[in-house]
Amino acid sequence: MQTESPPESGLSAHAGVYPLYVMLPIFALIGLMALSSELTADRKMFKLEEGSQAVVPHSPAEFEDILGGFDPFPPADAKGNYPTPPPPLSEDIFPCTQCHEDPEDDDPERRELEMEHTNIKLNHGDKSRWCLDCHSFENRDMLHLSGGELIPFTESQRLCGQCHGTIYRDWRLGIHGKRTGYWDGKKRYLLCVVCHWPHEPHFKPLKPLPPPVRPQFLRPQDRPAVDETQPAEEH
């Protein structure tokens, strides 16, 4: 047993453990209350910050038309080359000399066209530019460079490169524009006009593919019923 210790300072002089029997359950109760409030707190759908609710896991299979076939790089031709696809001309529009046989019949004055080609609103840089700055007046099946040289539509990048020299250089090096193929071998280029319609070249905005699922909705049973047709919040 313990020897005499000053009455007020010894631990065992008092029934030292009884307060513990009171405190421990109280602490346990507080802990349990905190725990249950955490578990029942509805944090799953806390207020949306920027962006979509991102509840539904979309699969690449839904976008086959955009992602293309399994391999966006077509096979080589018989000679083992990957030819550049032709310029995307409108149906039946080429050759232009079907209609523009004789330059004598045409009016070379700058104007807004009213009889034909009214679907083309030229929006390419300088407001004073017009059709015959690029299209050759003498031979409508060709384009012309600033020095007068005539080039076919399949070499239109030389015309673009006259004004857009740095981009032309980047495109030749592969820095600009989409390239598919082999990093250590043959590659396929695309013509400027395949991506940029020369009459209004600014790249059109696209509809983005869906955002990734938010982490709190990874598990199916955590997902709320959500209406995806609802417009998402913009940032």
Add this chain to the structure above:
Amino acid sequence: MAATDAAHDEAFELGRRQFMQAAAGTLAAFMTGCDGGIEGFFQKTFRELSPEELKGVVARMEKDYAARWGKETKISTTPPREGVMFGYGLDLSRCLGCRRCVYACAKENNQSRDPQIHWIRVLAQKKAAGVSLEGANPYYDPDLVPQDDVFYMPVACQHCRHPQCTKVCPVGATWQEPDGIVVIDYDKCIGCRCCMAACPYGARRFNWGEPNLPKEEYNPNQHYLGNRPRPRGVVEKCTFCIQRVREGRYPACVEICPVGARKFGNLLDPESEIRQIMERKRVFVLKAELHTEPRFYYFYAT
């Protein structure tokens, strides 16, 4: 006292027996569900196998996968090439934020559909803030991209020259190949997720649940260290499409990008696009102060 002793002991015994049965049953189911069953359990892993053993393991895997997904599978083990060091370029002046790369990657690399895994994360950031990850938002979903006040920055594994992730793996399941690709051996990973804590770019993904890959969407052209289907409980990440690049092809994300914002090549070849980019444009990397020296360079072409 003795009676309550015996009763107590018996009750204890009963509860314990039930628990052991349940646990044993689950464990058995768990193990046979693992890749390769019992023989796969103790198998040596990629770097420990001799070439003949590797062929055997690959053959077994090809058979397993073909049985599960119904397509004849080809798992290559192409080693890295001499004189090749991969580099990647991303043109921030061109990225639209269309996310076609994200889904092409998921398609090419057999990523789980639900629970969803995307290796690439496209971050929308305010132009006024510049490249500052603090306000980045990966969940943007407007009708059209690009939006005027925002630019887009895709982030995936940077394949760092000094990777933080390979240092911390306790079993050596992830390492950097000589051609620069940081790979994971999915048969060795124990799922401790220390690499995920270590990665400064949030590049790694974990298979929290059983991965789900429908048969119709299975890509049978695989590499052992790349896009073969992963089991539950292991870490995965971008591998620069190792199954493509070791055969000389571009990664899937490079080929699908509609604006050509993604560039890939051999850093040791002065004529490659990526070297030309480094010479003519100004490249930068994310979190350069961490000295990870990524191979993933961001730049502005115009």
Add this chain to the structure above:
Amino acid sequence: MGGVLRFVTHSIRYALRGGLYYRAWLAVLTALAIWGGLAYVDQLQNGLIETNMRDQVSWAFYIGNFTFLVGVAAAAIIVVIPAYVYDWGPIKEVVVLGEILAISALVMCMLFVTVDVGRPDRLWRLMPVLGSLNWPQSLLTWDIIVLNIYFALNIFIVGYLLFCAFRGKHYNKKLVVPLVLLSIPAAISIHTVTAFIYNGLPGRPFWNASILAPRFIVSALCSGPAILIILFQLLRRHTTIVIKDEAIWKIAELMAYCMFLNLFLLGAETFREVYSGTEHMVHFTYLFRGIEGHTALVPYAWTSVICSVTAFVLFLVPATRRHPVTLNLGCLLIYVGVYIEKGLGLVIPGFTPDTLGEIYEYTPTLTEIRIGVAIFSIGFLVYTALTKVAVGIMTGELRSEKAPPFEAEASQAAAVEEPAAESAAEPETGGDAASGPAGSGATPAPA
């Protein structure tokens, strides 16, 4: 070997015996362990998706508890250091009890790691020769090694001391004392290496601060022994074990110094974050103020600070340190404070916001809580059983039939000095030799 077997079987049987409250305690713990064990079966079947951990917050409840419990295991040295380094008698009797706490905490640590990994069937790969341990690069491997060394040390010391006392023999001082002294750097090493696991990740600026390893050690030393203080009072009340007031007060005093250091280091960290005001402050802000309406951790963070400060004051003032109510209150407060600080308040803010700036607010699921409760129950079961056995051996109740009759002097299993010399040198305490009526023929413990 027969002796060891008899020791083990007798001990197990002794641990399962006891009064109503004791067996009820064991039954409750077992029930909780089973309840949580079923949740683990659930997690094995469906994967870790049953937790709320996701790619953005990839370590959470389990690893937080693991970190805290490594600290508790390291805290056993707070009884070892004064006993063996400073040769302070009153504490020597209870060193074994401190090491039993370390063993139980280590068991819990290993269980928490096991439930956290995605492929527990591949854990054998962590073995040095059979597996492919990535040592010395990976700090996790260092942690595995030092944890196992410390575990083995403690198991051996405790087992050996108790086995000798069971047989009524004196243990070999030359074997035990060096090992006990070795356990001091081993204990420091386990917690330092655990701190280095976090510390070495530059991608997580909240952890990548040099102050983390010192913070870990002092927070462990200021909170772990709280359980010991409570236990000692319980033992004194319900068994014939003699534990002097001075022993408990000394532990409390050492804890007070460590509490001061803990608060000082927290203050130093706060200053650095707030005054520099860099981007990295966002983790600290998340913890104490919340970001953009995400305030889940804020009440816990402030509770932790208030508990720690209050406990420090209670332990600092000698009057409150010695009074049983305030002492026990302080123990509970510091335990809560450090548990929140090292469990929730370290791991989760490190991941929030994540490396790409995303905020995913994590709270544990019921599955995680159940498994955590199960592991704590198993730890408490181990602790209860081992302590019962240790106390039984120390009071002479649990003794081999082949051993010589129990004498009070020989009951102090962990005392290094010759009991006769000690009682001769300190007649005023005289507790040991004079406790004849209490020591021999001891009445069975009521609990």
